[in-house]
Amino acid sequence: MKKSMKLSYVLIPLRGILYPLLFMFLISACFLPENKVGWAGLPTGSPSPTNKNDEAKTVTVDGVGTVIGKDRARARDEALRDAYRMALEKAGVNISAYTEMVDLVVIKDVVNANVEGYVKSWQIDDEGVRDDGLYYVTITAKVVKAAIKKDDKEALKLIINIMGNPRFIVLVDEANIGEDPPFSMLEATLTEALTGYGYHSIDPEQKKLIEETEDARMAKRGDTSAALKLAMRMQADVIIVGKVYTEKLPKHEYFEGTNWVSSKAYSTVRAIIAETGEILDVKSPQKPGAGLTYRDAGTKAIKQCGQDMADDLIWNIPLHIGASEEKTIQLLVSNLTYSDYSKLTGELRNMRKVTYVFPRGWEKDEPAVYDIKTTGNAEDIAKRLEALGLEITRFSMNKIEVRKVEKGWWSW
Incomplete structure (x- = not known):
């Protein structure tokens, strides 16, 4: 009898520890990328065969841009985009369907995998103004003759850089278990993810000037005209607006006998290109979270929503911003x-x-x-x-x- 009582004393605290851990593991498994990692971290599916086209080819090329007035920075950006295109051509990537001047359209199609090749990395060997007044850059680039991979972060960061590091602003109406938080977790998560790839965030002090305006409130509620007005005022290339809120979830059986609780976040967010007014197709995910309080669980759920949206936006923005056709x-x-x-x-x-x-x-x-x-x-x-x-x-x-x-x- 004493042995069984001792055993039950051991099992109760073990259940209180193991069940929450198991629940958290199951939740985190939902956020793993598909077809990448299975149980125990093992890769799923059979390994793909090595493709010779995935091997990088090294080329050296020049790119040029026009200096207007004394604006060398703009000319340099133009020269870098031209160099990107020239590197693809020299490496044998077929982009002949495009006219000579459409550098950003080529970059757009690289991201969209319409061009079977991309610049994996490069270094600038030389740059300056030529005798004919054109700004030039000489680069040595590594070109891969295959569709760009989403896990090639450095290649995408390079594209974002030569697009001029588009500026963005995030305005979100956020409520966590019925209360306004001291700061927006969704805004912070999106900002951290986008800046990590080279996008530039509007200065927080500038953002404060418009956060409490009627235009900001209308933009969060879905008014596209108000959002565009704010983007133009802040000189942002992209404005991300919307709302997110959390609700308590019923006590899960895994949490019985513990202090752990769970909440769920519901988000509705839109990203709008300032130049064209185009609304990007952005996920509006619903995500669960677990914590010692419902508010803590809600914060974690909101962060998961933000990470999901960021994955979408990082790849979507180069397809639309500054890369429009004629x-x-x-x-x-x-x-x-x-x-x-x-x-x-x-x-x-x-x-x-x-x-x-x-x-x-x-x-x-x-x-x-x-x-x-x-x-x-x-x-x-x-x-x-x-x-x-x-x-x-x-x-x-x-x-x-x-x-x-x-x-x-x-x-x-």
Whole structure:
């Protein structure tokens, strides 16, 4: 009798320890990547055969970019994108279907696995301004002739870097077991994951300026116009908005006799590209969490939601931001003579990344109107117009208004 009593005393605390651990293991197993790791950490499925195309080929190439005014940083970014493309071509990756200037479209298709090759890593050997005024970079790159792998973090970080490290802002309405937390775990998780890959977060002090505004509240509730207004104000390339809340889960049998409890997080989040207003398809996961309090369990559940979303966003953003195909921008120019009107048409057609210019008409004392097709963006065009001696009076993603300024017009 005494032996059985002693045994029961041992089993009760063991159950109190082992059951919660088993439950936590089962929950964590839900978050393992599919088809990668099985029980006891063993790989699932048969190993894939080694492919010779997965071996990196080393090439050395030059890339060039146009220096507008004194903006060498922009020219350098352009040269790096050009070098990426040239490295793919020299390594024998077929990208001949694309026109000469569409560097970001090539990068987009690398991420989307439409191009069977990617730059795994590179080093910059030399850079500077050539005698002809173009900025150049010389790189030695390792190119893999295969579709990019999602676990190749360094290759994706390189792509994000040459895209200019897109800026993002996260605004989330968060409630944990009915209370507002001192800080948003979802915002913190997304920010940590995205910055880890090279995306740039809006400065927290800047973010404080808009967090309590009506636009911020409307954006969190799903108002796309309000979200875009905030993104433009903060000069963010991507704005991530939405809400997340947690609820208590019933006491699980594994937790009987212990202080452990569980909660579940429910999230609804959207990511919007500032330049185009496009809404990205982002997961809105529901995740459980366990802890010694319902709020602690809720915090862990929210973090799991954030990690799931981040995995989606890290790969989705390069497919959409700054990598759009040819777009049309309307240009209105005031104070032009007819001679200036014809001259500007020629200048526009010679601009890098401009594929087509349609002069709509000229009338005295009225703005001259041009439709410009470009693989760049409105900011690129605006910078080049300023270099010609034109003053920007109004600017948006698809429309630029400028006026002729006598001073500097001689540069034509």
